[in-house]
Amino acid sequence: MCSRSSSPLFFLPAITAPYRARYNKNVLRIEKCEPHRTEFFKWRCFSNKRVHDHDDSHDHHHNHHHHHGGHDSDPRHTFSGRKIDPPTVSPNMTVPDLIKFYGSTGYNARRLAEAAEILQDMIDTGSTVCLTLAGAMTPIGMGKAISEMIEAGFIDWIVATGANVYHDLHFAYGLPVKQGHFDVDDDVLYARQIVRIYDVYIKEMETLQAQDLLVQKDIAERSEEIPKNASTADIAYALGKAAKENAKHPDKSFLVKAYEHKVPVYMPAIGDSSIGLNMLPLLLEGKGVFPNTILDVAESAAILWKSKKSGGLELGGGVPKNFFQQTGPALYQILKIKEGGQDYLIQITDARPDTGGLSGATLQEGKSWGKIKTSHRGNVIVYGDSSVYFPLLCSYALSVCKPRKQKEIYAKKDKWVQEMKKIYFANNNKRS
Incomplete structure (x- = not known):
């Protein structure tokens, strides 16, 4: 003893x-x-x-x-917190007024106000901001809000499910997506070739099959433009370019806006999506270029490595959340070239932390993995529905933050990976 x-x-x-x-x-x-x-x-x-x-x-x-x-x-x-004085609701409240209202209350209303403050700090300090998209945000039209944030320079790179990219393109090409109902007989919908995402309806032939043909055509025809060793960001860039040139309503697609401002969009689980499904015929026919998802890992790590400050706004959890956060361990634990992880993290989720899943894992827990710089500040989880909270955060940021010059990371990512590679080998030579 x-x-x-x-x-x-x-x-x-x-x-x-x-x-x-x-x-x-x-x-x-x-x-x-x-x-x-x-x-x-x-x-x-x-x-x-x-x-x-x-x-x-x-x-x-x-x-x-x-x-x-x-x-x-x-x-x-201690009993030293701010006194709760019931705030007033007025008929002329703006979104910043509403956020201030929330900040003087409690529960997830107060967490949302904290998230707004952190987002503002991220933007105002020039941090590299990543948006992660899980779930099904684009089928309900959230792509336009993402576009506005990209246009303002508030989103520098995106990690999304392939589904969010795929469904975003429906709006660019004018393919029908309609409000439906959540309490229905899905056997009847199937017989009528209507696909349901909770209370959203999509037609099998007019929308999905039509979109499938467009995705296959665009990837096959642009295979010469896509690098032979391509990341999923290169695939997304090609699809955004095609929609910009050929779609009826390119202004309705966040993928087009990302293409215009050279915002890389990663789909690390591309095989688990309709984008990946539509690459299957190309694989069997020997057409097209197929992404190297480990290159996604390298490019995302290089983005963090080159960022003086970095943070993320996570809508949901899943693969996009962890793929973004694992950039810290990639640099520190694996490549051993930079310690720290993210400076800021905001997550909107309805997932619980006590089941052991990554979607519900607290952001503070990420400190033990080296995913964030500190568990004590700069991070918050807002429990609830991203479709409710995300537009409020976007409106708040667009109201209180000055537009920033786009970082155009897509145009720099290949160079950054090569620079990171040199540092990695230089460090390895020193250790050996």
Whole structure:
């Protein structure tokens, strides 16, 4: 058992390279020494337990607790919060007024106000902003809101399901999507060739089959324009370009807007979508170019690597959420060239954290994986429906933030990957 004497006894495994042990002021420090970092493991003798997996200087918040006794000095555990004074609803309220109203209340209304504040900070600090799209946002027309955010320079890159890209194109080509009903007999709808997404109806022949032919045609005919080693962003870029040139209503598609402003759109689970399904005939016929999804991993990591500050607005969870967040571990754990992860994270979700799924995992939990820089600030989860909250956040940002110049990441991503590759090999040579 560890004591407070000058020569405590520790029951620890043998310390071998690349570790070294130091003892000072009742603290045993085991340092892991690598070219790209020094990692500290510490045990306080009087408590005989591990305190933190990093140096004291890195985290004043936790030190505050350990040096001053529990939670006594943490304002979260005192009756010192802002007084709740019932706010007033007025007939002339703007969206910023409504967000301010929410900020003076509680529950998820207050979380939404926090999300708006974080989004504003992301934009105003020049951070590289990623939008992640899970679920089915585009079939209900949310693509136009995304387009407005791209136009203002508030979205720099996108990670989406292939479904959100596929259904977005319906509006560009004028293919019918209509409001339906959620309480129906789906056997009847199937017989009538009507596909249902909750309370949205899409016609099998007039919309889906027509869209399928367009996707297949555009990818096949533009195979010479698509790089031979293509990421899914290259596929999305080609589809956006085709819609820009050929669609009746290109202004109704966020994919077209992304093409115009060189905003890369990644579909890391492209095989699990109608975009991937429509590449199946091309594969069998030996036509077209097929994406390298590991190149998606490299390009997304390079985006974080080149960003002074970075953050994301996550609509739902799933593959888009994790693909965006794993850029931190890709750089730090795998390539060992940059530590930190994201500076800001906002998620809108209805998923629970207690089932172990990534969709419901708290953003703070991501700190333990190196996905965010700190779990203490700059992140918030708003529990609810993205279709309700996302337009409010867009309207708020467009109201209070000045437009930014687009970063045009699509035009730079290949160069960034090559630069990252050089750093990776240079670091490897030093370690070897």
